[in-house]
Amino acid sequence: MLDAHTQKRLVVFLLGLSIAAFGVGLIVKSELGVSPVMSVPYVVSLYLPFTFGTCVAAEQIILLALQKVILKSDFKLKALWQFPTAVFFGVLCDAALFCYSSFSLTAYYERILALCLGICILAIGLCFQFTANVSVTAPDGFMLALAQRFRSTYAKVKVSADWLFVAVSVGLSFYFFAELQGVREGTLISALGVGTAVGLVKPTVQTFLRERLLASTSSVRNE
Known part of the structure; x- marks a missing residue:
């Protein structure tokens, strides 16, 4: 049975995934291009008869498998938590796109606004995930594995x-x-914008989470 603190962190993490998915969905809706890591499943979804969310989940599962190949015996079993996270996030991305399906963006400035708003929403979702410190997503796990394998830093590998x-x-x-x-x-x-947005909203989001949702503990990682 999970203790109360762990349950709260898990709730924050799931909220973060949900918020991030709706940010990604809005970026996709802008039709101005998506983030680099999402660009592969997006292009594949334009050609194959699979939803964007399905392609996102498939990409992340492949990246999880690559972590095992890269790390070999150093691969940790706890990384397998990335599998249900990938599936759940893929479902959330499709749900977000369904919610946005009735929106019509015709003017270029509307698409730019949608893109920027999506980046901000995604940044907030990422801050929820970072503060919860439950797990990493498969793309981040893949980059961390590369950094470990080649003795580099996450920033350079990213x-x-x-x-x-x-x-x-x-x-x-x-x-x-x-x-x-x-x-x-x-x-x-x-x-360029997601990292900048994360840096801007992270102090406010972390303060809010620690004072409201995670107020009963002081052991949350300081990102």
Whole structure:
């Protein structure tokens, strides 16, 4: 049985996934391109008869499997928590897109506003997850595994991994459609904007969570 503190952290983590999914959904709805890590499943979902959320879950499960390949005997069984997280997040992404399906964005400024709002919502969701400190998502786990394997830092690996995701997305786009789809100015804006937005909202979000939802404990990690 989970203690009260762990239950609260789990609730915060699940809330973070839900908020992040609705941020991703709004970014997708802008049709200006998605973040590098989401660009691969997005391009695949444009071509194959699978939902975006299904492709997101599949990508994250593949990244979880790659962690085992990269780390070999150093792979920790607790990383398997990333599997249900991947499935749940994929379902949430599809739910978010369903909720946004009635919205119509025609003017370019409307798409830019939707993109920026989606980035802010995603940043808040990420801060919930960081503060809960329950698990990492498969993309982050993959980058952490690369950093451990090559004795580098997460920040350096993330830059390289983002370029890799974009390159794969561009390659798939030209292979599927003979033209560029799914990777646009929004991809660059998301790549640069999410981290900035997280830095801006993190102090406020963490203070709120510790004073309201996690007030009974002082052992939450200081990100």
